[in-house]
Amino acid sequence: MAEDKIRASLLKESKASKREKHGKILSFAAIGLIVIVVVAIFIFVATRGIATFTVDKGSLWDFFTKSQWNPGATDKSGHPLIGALPMIVGSFAVTLLSAVVATPFAIAAAIYMVEISPRRGYKILQPVIELLVGIPSVVYGFVGLSLVVPFIRNHFGGTGFGILAGTMVLFVMILPTVTSMSVDALRSVPRYYREASLALGATRWQTTYKVVLRAAVPGIMTAVIFGMSRAFGEALAVQMVIGNAALLPQNLVSPASTLTSILTMGMGNSVMGSVSNNALWSLALLLLLMSLLFNILIHRISKKGALH
Amino acid sequence: MRQHKLWLLAAVFGLFILAGCKQQGAAITAVGSSALQPLVEAAGERYSSEHSGEFINVQGGGSGTGLSQIQSGAVDIGNSDLYAQEKSGINAKKLVDHQVAVVGVVPIVNKDIPLDNLTMAQLRGIFSGQYTNWSQVGGPDVPVVLVNRATGSGTRVTFERWVMNKVPTKAAQEQDSTGMVRQIVSSTPGAISYVAFPYVNKTVKTLKLDGIAATDRNVQTNKWVIWSYEHMYTKGTPTGLTKRFIDYVLSNTVQQKIVKKLGYIAVNEMQVARDLAGHVTKRVGQ
Numbered sequence: 001m002a003e004d005k006i007r008a009s010l011l012k013e014s015k016a017s018k019r020e021k022h023g024k025i026l027s028f029a030a031i032g033l034i035v036i037v038v039v040a041i042f043i044f045v046a047t048r049g050i051a052t053f054t055v056d057k058g059s060l061w062d063f064f065t066k067s068q069w070n071p072g073a074t075d076k077s078g079h080p081l082i083g084a085l086p087m088i089v090g091s092f093a094v095t096l097l098s099a100v101v102a103t104p105f106a107i108a109a110a111i112y113m114v115e116i117s118p119r120r121g122y123k124i125l126q127p128v129i130e131l132l133v134g135i136p137s138v139v140y141g142f143v144g145l146s147l148v149v150p151f152i153r154n155h156f157g158g159t160g161f162g163i164l165a166g167t168m169v170l171f172v173m174i175l176p177t178v179t180s181m182s183v184d185a186l187r188s189v190p191r192y193y194r195e196a197s198l199a200l201g202a203t204r205w206q207t208t209y210k211v212v213l214r215a216a217v218p219g220i221m222t223a224v225i226f227g228m229s230r231a232f233g234e235a236l237a238v239q240m241v242i243g244n245a246a247l248l249p250q251n252l253v254s255p256a257s258t259l260t261s262i263l264t265m266g267m268g269n270s271v272m273g274s275v276s277n278n279a280l281w282s283l284a285l286l287l288l289l290m291s292l293l294f295n296i297l298i299h300r301i302s303k304k305g306a307l308h
Numbered sequence: 309m310r311q312h313k314l315w316l317l318a319a320v321f322g323l324f325i326l327a328g329c330k331q332q333g334a335a336i337t338a339v340g341s342s343a344l345q346p347l348v349e350a351a352g353e354r355y356s357s358e359h360s361g362e363f364i365n366v367q368g369g370g371s372g373t374g375l376s377q378i379q380s381g382a383v384d385i386g387n388s389d390l391y392a393q394e395k396s397g398i399n400a401k402k403l404v405d406h407q408v409a410v411v412g413v414v415p416i417v418n419k420d421i422p423l424d425n426l427t428m429a430q431l432r433g434i435f436s437g438q439y440t441n442w443s444q445v446g447g448p449d450v451p452v453v454l455v456n457r458a459t460g461s462g463t464r465v466t467f468e469r470w471v472m473n474k475v476p477t478k479a480a481q482e483q484d485s486t487g488m489v490r491q492i493v494s495s496t497p498g499a500i501s502y503v504a505f506p507y508v509n510k511t512v513k514t515l516k517l518d519g520i521a522a523t524d525r526n527v528q529t530n531k532w533v534i535w536s537y538e539h540m541y542t543k544g545t546p547t548g549l550t551k552r553f554i555d556y557v558l559s560n561t562v563q564q565k566i567v568k569k570l571g572y573i574a575v576n577e578m579q580v581a582r583d584l585a586g587h588v589t590k591r592v593g594q
Contacts, residue, residue, distance in 0.1 A: 055334030211324075255481040264484065265484040272380075
């Protein structure tokens, strides 16, 4: 009898293995749901975005090279006016400029926090960075509108709205992201790199500049691209300060627009299925593809640049 | 202990769900034009307080949203600043128009511009890009800064229809809310834009056109031509609560009190009527 009992308990599924099964099913279901949602979003945006070119007879060439954006109207040959060049230029301009401005500051802050004064950096800079990350973008936009725009108007001319204002706002917005990721990159440089360098008689600055920074380049690149992808996708704050004129920017202080700003502005004013609406979906598709590209870049760099 | 917390959580969730279900009785949803939203909200609140158990949910989203939502039947009322026929992608035949108020649109300029009056041709010239400096229309030597509303917004369509006369508007800054437009005009030297009457305040300056001031009185007689109806669209003839609510909005209580207080113009005080094509007829019998 006793043998049977043992036998039964051995053959029966134990409580722990049942739990494991449940857990597995649950997590697979969750993963499956996420995958389905992502794929569904992609398909939806893609079909809508492509409709501009297939259903409404917009020309893909016009989309990337012309600068007249008025999807509700058509040109002489009957194609809708969907020149998105001003938005594309605007998006890339604010993204690249803000990354160019933010990177040196971020690297400097990261070096201070990791190499020069880790304790003070941890005590003062860390909370500041975390605070900056937590500020909602509408607040950045509001500050930009009430401080940055008038400042630019008074010192650089123009109306104050434009690429420069967008760059300045985005610079502050992506700075914490780039900084904290650069900090991680510097921290992950193995200790013996520094020790070896110092043992060879290099000064701290030489060690930092020639060894640590060099070794951390892939990580820092990832940080910068991450910041750029955030800048590229930011809508609200940029929309408030850039002026939203679908014009090719003449200079840094003339009103311009980004893909996101035109998208948010047009959403409520167009009807699902109309040309104007489809054209907005095309902008959305372009944004989606760009963020995909940024992600691929990040993966490439972090794979290639992995230490050892 | 952990079991306890779980129960508590479940209880809280249950309460939330119950709270959601509490709206027993009838409820309808009105979606669309942000210009009309305050009026519908105020009327809806008043209606609910007078008729217990009947609720009016009001959401913004823009005229385009309102029209496409009512067309697809997702909501009970679609609010719009435009005639449904004026919006591409909308089949107006299935929709029934209820004009619940009139709103005027007025050009506003930055306070530093000493002008009080422009001719219609000058205003058109400014927005088409023909005049780029205020000195060309008798003002100081300050460059003109155009601020537009987003393409397709009700205010912009109204302005372009009655001012621009099919002359294309120069591509310029665009903003998607009236509040933002007013803020920018008040702080940018040489700026000009246009807003609905309810949004005019002391931070900006309104202009007369051909010597006519933008007053409710002038809109009622159509001397001031830049105005539009505020529409509440239903899919087919309204029934039940939707009908009762629209009748309520058109009643004297709402028209005399709420409509005026919010800066709109009551429909029954208009001395003229204007149809989709812009033909103006005298209103009789009111």
